[in-house]
Amino acid sequence: MHKIKLKTLFVAVAGLFVGLLLAYSISSQISPTTTGGLKASKEGVSEDLIDAALKTYVPPGQLDEYYLFASGGHSGQLFVYGVPSMRRIRSIPVFNKESAVGYGWTTESKEMLGDFAWGDAHHPALSETKGDYDGRWLFMNDNANSRVARVNLDSFTTQQIFGPVPNVYGPHGSVFLTPNSEYFMMASRFAGPIPYGTYSELDNFKEDYKGVMAAIAIDPKDGEMSVGWEVLLPPWSYDLSDAGKGVSDGWCFLTTYNTEEAYHLLEVESSQRERDYIMAINWKMLEQAAKDGKVKDIGGAKVIDPMDVPGSVYLVPCAKSPHGVDVTPDGKYFIGNGKLAPTVTVFSFENFMECVNTKDFQGEERGFPIVNYEKTRVAEVEVGLGPLHTQFDDKGNAYTSLFVESAVAKWSLTDFKVTDKTQVHYCPGHLASAEGDTVNPDGKYLVSLNKLAKDKYLSVGPSHPESMQLIDLTSSKMKVLYDSPTDPEPHFAQMIKADKIKTFEVYPKDEAREGAVYAKEDAKVVRDGNNVTVYMMAFRSRYYPDAVEINEGDHVTWYITNTDFDEDITHGFGIMFYDINCESQPGQTQKLEFVADKAGVYPYYCTNFCSALHQEMQGYLLIKPKS
Numbered sequence: 120m121h122k123i124k125l126k127t128l129f130v131a132v133a134g135l136f137v138g139l140l141l142a143y144s145i146s147s148q149i150s151p152t153t154t155g156g157l158k159a160s161k162e163g164v165s166e167d168l169i170d171a172a173l174k175t176y177v178p179p180g181q182l183d184e185y186y187l188f189a190s191g192g193h194s195g196q197l198f199v200y201g202v203p204s205m206r207r208i209r210s211i212p213v214f215n216k217e218s219a220v221g222y223g224w225t226t227e228s229k230e231m232l233g234d235f236a237w238g239d240a241h242h243p244a245l246s247e248t249k250g251d252y253d254g255r256w257l258f259m260n261d262n263a264n265s266r267v268a269r270v271n272l273d274s275f276t277t278q279q280i281f282g283p284v285p286n287v288y289g290p291h292g293s294v295f296l297t298p299n300s301e302y303f304m305m306a307s308r309f310a311g312p313i314p315y316g317t318y319s320e321l322d323n324f325k326e327d328y329k330g331v332m333a334a335i336a337i338d339p340k341d342g343e344m345s346v347g348w349e350v351l352l353p354p355w356s357y358d359l360s361d362a363g364k365g366v367s368d369g370w371c372f373l374t375t376y377n378t379e380e381a382y383h384l385l386e387v388e389s390s391q392r393e394r395d396y397i398m399a400i401n402w403k404m405l406e407q408a409a410k411d412g413k414v415k416d417i418g419g420a421k422v423i424d425p426m427d428v429p430g431s432v433y434l435v436p437c438a439k440s441p442h443g444v445d446v447t448p449d450g451k452y453f454i455g456n457g458k459l460a461p462t463v464t465v466f467s468f469e470n471f472m473e474c475v476n477t478k479d480f481q482g483e484e485r486g487f488p489i490v491n492y493e494k495t496r497v498a499e500v501e502v503g504l505g506p507l508h509t510q511f512d513d514k515g516n517a518y519t520s521l522f523v524e525s526a527v528a529k530w531s532l533t534d535f536k537v538t539d540k541t542q543v544h545y546c547p548g549h550l551a552s553a554e555g556d557t558v559n560p561d562g563k564y565l566v567s568l569n570k571l572a573k574d575k576y577l578s579v580g581p582s583h584p585e586s587m588q589l590i591d592l593t594s595s596k597m598k599v600l601y602d603s604p605t606d607p608e609p610h611f612a613q614m615i616k617a618d619k620i621k622t623f624e625v626y627p628k629d630e631a632r633e634g635a636v637y638a639k640e641d642a643k644v645v646r647d648g649n650n651v652t653v654y655m656m657a658f659r660s661r662y663y664p665d666a667v668e669i670n671e672g673d674h675v676t677w678y679i680t681n682t683d684f685d686e687d688i689t690h691g692f693g694i695m696f697y698d699i700n701c702e703s704q705p706g707q708t709q710k711l712e713f714v715a716d717k718a719g720v721y722p723y724y725c726t727n728f729c730s731a732l733h734q735e736m737q738g739y740l741l742i743k744p745k746s
């Protein structure tokens with residue numbers, strides 16, 4: 120009797136428990152924000168925070184919804200994150216050496232890097248078709264050496280580094296693509312005598328030093344970059360730029376500072392005037408002028424003097440030393456971010472064109488007409504202190520980063536009123552919203568790229584990582600969901616819907632590929648005088664050949680083909696004491712070159728864990744001494 124009662128009680132309690140569990144799982148399916156169950160288990164954590172955690176949680180077996188591509192600043196890299204998890208998935212070497220993949224060691228990557236072992240990567244830009252990201256390529260500038268790189272998004276590898284682009288000293292004002300990826304513009308930060316290598320005293324600054332904007336043409340088939348044409352500009356500093364779209368397609372907009380033309384103590388001297396300019400450039404007109412041969416060859420580039428093409432460049436007065444300029448998704452407005460003023464200034468493209476067409480000018484500078492400010496400007500939005508950059512959502516809202524205030528302001532493109540503000544930590548530079556630079560932003564997420572992290576992570580000494588914060592845009596109030604460290608400084612980032620990117624799984628077999636071997640019978644060492652070529656094959660878990668005998672002083676070319684045609688089975692290859700290293704991804708053939716200038720025995724081995732017998736994947740390079 121007693122026993123039965125206990126049993127009944129047990130069944131009843133178990134039933135109640137299962138029922139509760141069921142009820143919870145059903146309720147959480149109905150509304151993912153129902154967090155009562157979780158809340159009870161984490162004392163002191165508010166419902167809001169649990170809600171944020173659920174929104175960013177991507178469970179095992181599921182994938183993120185967006186890719187976020189963030190520049191790695193002076194590390195020269197490109198970082199790939201998943202959103203909303205904010206997990207870093209990959210670091211792609213672009214302007215830097217990276218031993219993890221042998222980038223900077225293989226012949227191909229060494230040639231791409233050329234004379235430079237570093238770069239200062241600022242603005243990644245996804246290729247566009249009809250103003251939408253198309254997922255094919257990503258371009259990114261190197262401010263330090265006036266170069267730009269293309270990363271192919273089918274393999275997430277750097278495929279071209281182009282430059283130094285002639286005549287453009289420090290192209291901070293790049294990369295900003297035209298809506299069909301015909302061009303991107305590169306505008307110089309530093310005025311300088313051109314071509315590179317020309318000497319002129321600073322006293323000659325106003326005459327001899329030039330600003331330049333280059334239009335880099337993109338081959339629509341393979342993304343190959345070349346200089347289309349360049350245009351000479353006054354010796355000012357050009358900051359961020361943006362391309363027109365929709366109604367303003369065919370134009371591009373650059374911010375300027377140091378129209379004072381100072382060349383010492385810019386911190387003080389370049390903010391003397393109350394106004395600098397946004398420069399509006401009719402790139403289609405300049406493209407035509409280049410076709411018509413109105414160019415001079417300077418440094419190997421076709422350079423246009425805009426005085427030969429009247430009506431191609433105009434100045435729009437803007438609050439002093441503006442930083443970013445951003446064109447709205449419909450192309451109707453361009454927005455100057457004040458930096459030193461607590462406002463962003465909204466200009467109407469339609470009004471601008473009216474000033475141009477009716478010659479409604481308020482003067483000129485260096486031969487360029489200055490359009491009527493009062494007429495062109497439609498609003499000054501009091502966003503807060505230190506506005507730098509603006510992004511957009513799908514509901515007609517703009518989001519501006521406030522560096523000095525450590526906040527993001529949300530404001531309406533309909534009535535130009537600030538509707539919300541949220542703190543970020545600390546000092547945001549760029550913002551990136553989902554598909555934010557396209558004609559169709561998604562809204563949903565915004566990432567604030569913050570310059571300082573200070574107390575946000577465990578301390579790692581006097582210098583800390585930088586920080587990205589994910590912000591939820593799905594309700595009327597912005598909400599910070601997640602903090603993700605990034606190291607070093609992210610400047611800009613772009614966020615693309617994950618299903619737009621189509622990667623391949625293995626490098627296809629190609630008998631014609633230089634140095635490739637696909638059968639162990641074809642693996643060999645070929646000697647031609649002092650030149651030795653090794654055709655090596657790598658597959659789980661051995662190398663063919665696994666012993667290579669050469670002579671001291673030989674010039675060695677070493678090809679490695681990974682014949683594991685199997686996703687994610689990558690082999691490494693490192694030779695001890697020779698500073699030789701690379702990886703070969705599934706199906707890929709890599710090439711290394713070196714001089715065997717030290718005799719002895721040098722083990723080589725696979726550096727990338729590939730199988731249970733990875734440790735056995737090794738061989739010997741025997742270098743016979745000369746005498």
Ligand code: K7E
Pocket residue numbers: 241242291359442507508547548549610611
């Ligand atoms: Cu504003 Cu180099 Cu884009 Cu940094 S830049 S913030």
Ligand code: CUA
Pocket residue numbers: 658659660689690691725726727728729730733734736
């Ligand atoms: Cu191949 Cu480890």
